[in-house]
Amino acid sequence: MNLTEEHQETPCVYSNFSCLETSPTAVDVLLYIPVAIVVSLTVCGNLLVIISICHFKQLQTPTNFLVLSLAMVDFLVGVIVLPVYFLTWIDQWRCFDTLYCTTLKFAQYCFTCVSVYNVALIGLDRYLALSNPFHYSMKMTVNVTLRIIAILWLYSLIYNIVLLYFNGDFTDMKENITCGVMECVGTVNKEWAFIDFIIAFVLPCSMIVIINLKIFAIAKKHAIKIRSVRQCPKNDHGSMASERKAAKSLGILVAVFLLCTVPYYVSAFVEIYFKNKSVDLAI
Numbered sequence: 001m002n003l004t005e006e007h008q009e010t011p012c013v014y015s016n017f018s019c020l021e022t023s024p025t026a027v028d029v030l031l032y033i034p035v036a037i038v039v040s041l042t043v044c045g046n047l048l049v050i051i052s053i054c055h056f057k058q059l060q061t062p063t064n065f066l067v068l069s070l071a072m073v074d075f076l077v078g079v080i081v082l083p084v085y086f087l088t089w090i091d092q093w094r095c096f097d098t099l100y101c102t103t104l105k106f107a108q109y110c111f112t113c114v115s116v117y118n119v120a121l122i123g124l125d126r127y128l129a130l131s132n133p134f135h136y137s138m139k140m141t142v143n144v145t146l147r148i149i150a151i152l153w154l155y156s157l158i159y160n161i162v163l164l165y166f167n168g169d170f171t172d173m174k175e176n177i178t179c180g181v182m183e184c185v186g187t188v189n190k191e192w193a194f195i196d197f198i199i200a201f202v203l204p205c206s207m208i209v210i211i212n213l214k215i216f217a218i219a220k221k222h223a224i225k226i227r228s229v230r231q232c233p234k235n236d237h238g239s240m241a242s243e244r245k246a247a248k249s250l251g252i253l254v255a256v257f258l259l260c261t262v263p264y265y266v267s268a269f270v271e272i273y274f275k276n277k278s279v280d281l282a283i
Helices: 002-008 026-055 062-090 098-131 133-139 142-166 190-230 233-282
Strands: 177-179 184-186
Touching: 026 062, 062 098, 062 142, 098 133, 098 142, 098 190, 142 190, 190 233
Parallel strands: none
Antiparallel strands: 177 184
16 A cells, blocks of 8 residues: 555656656547648648759749748648647656756747748738839849848747746756646746747737738739729729739738737736736635
8 A cells, every 4th residue: 555655656757758658548549640640741741842942943032932931940840849749738647858848848939939920021022022023123132031031040049048048947947847747837937928929929910910911002002003004894893803802811811820829829828927826826
């Protein structure tokens, strides 16, 4: 009886292996199959984009290099983040050491930041191409685009290192990250959480919304000019339908992007403020 109690109360040791060595059940196997499909599609789809742009020279345009950067981020997410996330989601008692958890947390923050700003840069690239095509073709070269991409990745790398350093993830690993159920659980600094919310969400998402609205305004202006030159009343209904279709498509794209991003920050703020307040009240 005493041996059983000691075995049950043994704390989880920081290691790269699971806390409880259990054989996978039939339910786990059924969960691993769709997870493997999702990870494989993410990796193979983005790898196809990367190989296509790198191999075919006719695809090596400034815009496509921005798409290549976005595909590279998604590829790294599929290789590094998704497998570990789904593994800890299925095997709820699997835990990793503090260095591994910090590395995974850094990868999540860094890739999210690069991805969001990359989408904003693609929108800015399209806006400049539509607003002033002659100036765009002369100034926006491949070399300039590669420098912008390098600056974006370097900025994201430095920013997230600073963020995790001042949050204490590097200096107090043992205290800040513990092996818990479902995931690597880490404490979050309220001040830096708000700063990250502004820098990694509010600014790029505001850019995306504003730039796409300007793109739609430019497209509508061009459609009006073309309609006035043609002076064909029969085509007015078709032009209006095309404008509505373009506006609907643009709105759907922006809405889907925001719907995929907003829940993460909302849940993070709920966890930071409401849970911490309930803990303080309990104490």
